[in-house]
Amino acid sequence: MFKFFDKFKKDKVEDLENEVKDEIKEVEKDEVIEKEDFFTKLKKGLSKTRQGVTDKIDSILKSYGKIDDDLFDELEEILITADVGVNTTMEIIDNIKERAKENKIKEANDIRILLKEEIEKTLKSVEESKLDRKLNVKTSPAIILVVGVNGAGKTTTIGKMAWNLKEEGKKVLIAAGDTFRAAAIEQLEEWANRANVDLIAHQEGSDPAAVIYDGIQAAKARESDVLICDTAGRLHNKKNLMNELNKIFRVVEREYPEASKEVLLVVDATTGQNAILQAKVFKEACDITGIVLTKLDGTAKGGVVIALQSELNVPVKLIGVGEGIDDLQPFDAEKFIEALIG
Ligand SMILES: Nc1nc2c(ncn2[C@@H]2O[C@H](COP(=O)(O)OP(=O)(O)OP(=O)(O)O)[C@@H](O)[C@H]2O)c(=O)[nH]1
Ligand SMILES: [Mg+2]
Incomplete structure (x- = not known):
């Protein structure tokens, strides 16, 4: 009788162990799929730029066979069309020419590797100290201010970012600092619900700096790890924009000096060179610590990331x-080039 019971127990334990093993295998499989999906998504997101850049480069290199000046002119045109920017393109092409000469490269096809290397060099051309592309949220508390012109994708990015940070195990709070219209607050509320994080909001038309102030007090009381603040992009002129942002920054400095700070500028890749101009204006207005480039999936102007980085x-x-x-990914220069040029 006891023997039977012991065997029954042993079988049960083995069954359970096997079940756990199977579950672990499933989870490991999911992780592999997830990793693949990340790169696949990037490749898919860049497909329009790839069609506009890589496919054209491929056909030109094939049609030329040997290197000559016309080939370089055509390469130059392709990069400029993809919004790599005139200055950055010239620099890349000049470097390739020089290296081709130095290394006595004659075959057009051998240019591809030089091009890849030069683009990579440009993407990594920010100062060494700024090459860490991780969000400054390693230590808690942290505050992320999200700025950018209207329609750039700020609110959407905040929703995605809140979700990502929550997935990483952080306690996230959002402050609805864009008080220009009620719809903006509702839109953010929807994202906060989707990401399953809390939101601090006032009524439409109220003072954005007061919302950020309340957000900070709430973040302290709730011991949040990260407070993400939306801001309005719909300001009539540069002076207005600077004044409003400065007021917000002053509140942050005064009320939350212990927080690590990140000021993210959101720019829309589909606006191409305009994205660069916007970035320059904002850089003058405030101390931008990082850029988010949105809507890369909707444009053939993905080359703008190269110009942004170099300028x-x-x-x-x-x-x-x-x-x-x-659909928000950390920017990885190597993976980006891999997805773009292969
Ligand atoms: N395809 C695509 N669409 C995006 C992406 N990011 C944002 N959008 C879309 O861009 C539009 C504007 O995004 P919002 O997040 O509302 O932009 P915003 O900067 O908050 O705009 P305002 O609040 O008007 O200043 C929305 O329709 C988003 O769905 C992206 O990476 N890819
Ligand atoms: Mg918005």
């Missing part, structure tokens, strides 16, 4: 490759 000396930290909550 601004501010690291691109995140990229948006779709409208879904999981």
Whole structure:
């Protein structure tokens, strides 16, 4: 009788152990799929730029066979069309020419590797100290101020970022600092619900700095790890924008000096060279610590990330490759080139 019971117990334990092992295998499989998905998503997100850049480069290199000046002119045109920017493009092409001469490269096809290396060099051209593209949220508390012109993708990015940080195990709070219209607050509320994080909001038309003030007090009381603040992009002129942002910054300095600070500028990749101009204006108005480049999935102008990096000396930290909550990725220069040029 006891023997039977012991065997029954042993079988049960073995069954349970096998079940756990199976579950672990499933989880490991999911992780592999997730990792693949990340890169696949990036590749898919960059497909329009790839069609505009890589495919054209491929056909030109094939059609030329040997290197000559016309080939370089055509390469130059492709990069400029992809919004790599005139100055940055010239620099890249000049370097390739020089290296091709030095290394006595004659075959057009051998240019590809030089091009890849030169783009990578440009993407990594920000100061060494700024090459860390991780968000400054390692120590708690942290505050992230999100700025940018209207329609750039600030609110959407905040939703995605809140979700990502929550997935990492952080306690996240959002402050609705864009008080320009009721719809903006509702939109943020929707994202906060989706990401399952709390939101601090006032009524439409109220003082944004007061919302941020309340957000900070709430973050302290609730012991939040990260407070993410939305701001309005719909300001009539540069002076207005600077005044409002400065007021917010003063509140943060005064009320939350212990928090690590990140000021993220959100720019829309589909606006191409305009994104660079915007970034320059904001850089004058405030101390931007990172750039988020959104809507890369909707444009053939993905080359703008290269120009942004070479002209601004501010690291691109995140990229948006779709409208879904999981469509925000950390920017990785090597993976970006791999997805773009292969
Ligand atoms: N395809 C695509 N669409 C995006 C991405 N990021 C944002 N969007 C879309 O861009 C539009 C504007 O985004 P918002 O987040 O509302 O932009 P905002 O900067 O908050 O705009 P305002 O509040 O008007 O200043 C929305 O329709 C978003 O879905 C992205 O990475 N890819
Ligand atoms: Mg918004």
